[in-house]
Amino acid sequence: MSELVQAIAERALAYVLDPPAGDDPVVALAAPQDLVTVFGEAAGLALADIEEPSGDLALLRAVELVVQHSVHTSHPRFINQNFAGPDPVSVVGDWLGAALNTTGATFEAAPVFTLMESAVLSKLGRLAGYDDGATTEIPILPPGLFCPGGSTATLYALQLARHRRNPDVVTSGSSGERLTLFVSAAGHYAATKSAALLGIGTNAVIKVETDATGAMHVPALAAAVKASKQAGEVPFAVIATSGTTVTSAFDDIQSIADICEREHLWLHIDGCYGGSALFSATYAHLLDGVARSDSFVWNLHKMMGMTQQCTALLVKNPQQLAACFAGKADYLFQPDKLNAEYDSGDRTFQCARRIDVLKLWLSWKHHGDVGFGHRIDHSVLMADHARHRIRSSQGTFVPLVEGNFTNVVFAWIPEADRSIVRDGTELRSQSPELLHRLHSLPARIKAQMQAEGTAMIGFQPVDGLNAFRMLFMNPSVTTDDVDAMLALIDTYGQRVSVAT
Ligand SMILES: Cc1ncc(COP(=O)(O)O)c(C=O)c1O
Numbered sequence: 001m002s003e004l005v006q007a008i009a010e011r012a013l014a015y016v017l018d019p020p021a022g023d024d025p026v027v028a029l030a031a032p033q034d035l036v037t038v039f040g041e042a043a044g045l046a047l048a049d050i051e052e053p054s055g056d057l058a059l060l061r062a063v064e065l066v067v068q069h070s071v072h073t074s075h076p077r078f079i080n081q082n083f084a085g086p087d088p089v090s091v092v093g094d095w096l097g098a099a100l101n102t103t104g105a106t107f108e109a110a111p112v113f114t115l116m117e118s119a120v121l122s123k124l125g126r127l128a129g130y131d132d133g134a135t136t137e138i139p140i141l142p143p144g145l146f147c148p149g150g151s152t153a154t155l156y157a158l159q160l161a162r163h164r165r166n167p168d169v170v171t172s173g174s175s176g177e178r179l180t181l182f183v184s185a186a187g188h189y190a191a192t193k194s195a196a197l198l199g200i201g202t203n204a205v206i207k208v209e210t211d212a213t214g215a216m217h218v219p220a221l222a223a224a225v226k227a228s229k230q231a232g233e234v235p236f237a238v239i240a241t242s243g244t245t246v247t248s249a250f251d252d253i254q255s256i257a258d259i260c261e262r263e264h265l266w267l268h269i270d271g272c273y274g275g276s277a278l279f280s281a282t283y284a285h286l287l288d289g290v291a292r293s294d295s296f297v298w299n300l301h302k303m304m305g306m307t308q309q310c311t312a313l314l315v316k317n318p319q320q321l322a323a324c325f326a327g328k329a330d331y332l333f334q335p336d337k338l339n340a341e342y343d344s345g346d347r348t349f350q351c352a353r354r355i356d357v358l359k360l361w362l363s364w365k366h367h368g369d370v371g372f373g374h375r376i377d378h379s380v381l382m383a384d385h386a387r388h389r390i391r392s393s394q395g396t397f398v399p400l401v402e403g404n405f406t407n408v409v410f411a412w413i414p415e416a417d418r419s420i421v422r423d424g425t426e427l428r429s430q431s432p433e434l435l436h437r438l439h440s441l442p443a444r445i446k447a448q449m450q451a452e453g454t455a456m457i458g459f460q461p462v463d464g465l466n467a468f469r470m471l472f473m474n475p476s477v478t479t480d481d482v483d484a485m486l487a488l489i490d491t492y493g494q495r496v497s498v499a500t
Helices: 002-017 032-040 056-069 088-099 111-127 150-165 190-198 218-230 253-263 274-279 319-325 357-391 424-428 432-452 479-499
Strands: 144-147 179-184 205-208 234-241 266-270 295-299 311-315 397-399 407-412 456-462 465-471
Touching: 002 056, 002 088, 032 056, 088 357, 111 144, 111 311, 111 357, 144 150, 150 179, 150 190, 150 234, 150 266, 150 295, 150 311, 150 319, 179 190, 179 218, 190 205, 205 218, 218 234, 218 253, 234 253, 253 266, 274 295, 274 357, 357 397, 357 407, 357 479, 397 424, 407 432, 407 479, 432 456, 432 465, 432 479, 465 479
Parallel strands: 179 205, 179 234, 234 266, 266 295
Antiparallel strands: 144 311, 295 311, 397 407, 407 465, 456 465
8 A cells, every 4th residue: 555655645746846837738628428438447437336446556547547637727827716826835734734634623633733723813813903912922712713615714704793693593593683794796605605504595695786896886885784774674794805706806895894883784804815915015905994894704725825725714703703603512622621722623613624724834934924925916917917918909808897906807809890899898888799799709719728728717707798817826827828828818719700
């Protein structure tokens, strides 16, 4: 067995140290059935009713196929989603955490990781301004916890919000009030999923209109809260998004906090994507007012390149976590055992908790604050370069949203239509036939890209029209990569237009 383990570990390490780049494919596209067939030559993907042990050679061949057919998210031309470019230190940190295989629930099982988690949460809390009296000493009760992903952390935050409004909710369930919460129309769907799980229902989520950049229109929030109250509902929380998924827009936290304070609403910040702007001296101002919030979710596995998942839920009043989530299991959280006061397990819904902090701690210590800040600044620089290229493309590309952070949203226009479509505003007033044709292009262009494996770039509807979205967070992306990706879109665009 040790030879197999060694061989797999070496393969993984070789991948981390020398990941695909440049003209290497971003993806070796294969249809589901083709994948099943290819793996049939190694250790088949399916498991038989009676699965016999596979030999090392078959497994190592399968490992190669796993690598070959996985999407290379560290490739500079993977700019498809809100994560990319894993930090190598984080990857191996994750392995070390897995090797030590423990649960973060108790100090007794995870002494180092318990302290590390407190130290990291304390520093994240200080960056967010949740630092009432906080020092650099490691707190026994940190200002939050690590959660398995931003959606789960959002669920936790909304339960905290509901608990503040109605402390009996934990023991007695719903009070029967028709609770409502508010998030911008560009906010993440974690809000509605959480509402469904909390039992307040998806109709309790009131979507507030956004401005042209995708940021919440604050007067519309005030009006929506008022209307909800007039309808006999009970507003209890607002989610302000710092870095929306599609356009990386930042809601105006200060103005939203004014409304929340006036109306006694819990203010939750969804900083899953853009929270990391706090690492940058240049862009931290995008979260001005974050210290006035009650909770804040921050995905370090997005912009900071931590391996998935690495999510911090920060809370203004950490005592409330136990009030909400304690199960008081006496086989785990014995009050009379050594160092019981350090246990984090009774502050979370989970029992066992993965060690997500080690990779972040290692990476942060390695890069320092300056290195973390640089990662953000570099990403915005690449986005600025893309914006510049798009604006000066003489109609080949048309910006659809005026962004100022890491996401660039735009359309590719076929040559024949460039004289009529000169900017995003004009685009909207085009004939339904032209809009229909433009809408169909990104999917077809992307399919060509995937088939040749040259790049992966996201697209989604923006106001009903499919648009490309380039997102920058991988520090190895260069301006040459940006230019190459735009050139690829143009090449494939011409190809699919001719084919129409
Ligand atoms: C703004 C925002 N909030 C929340 C989430 C959900 O985070 P997770 O995927 O970790 O559940 C995402 C994920 O893309 C996001 O972009």
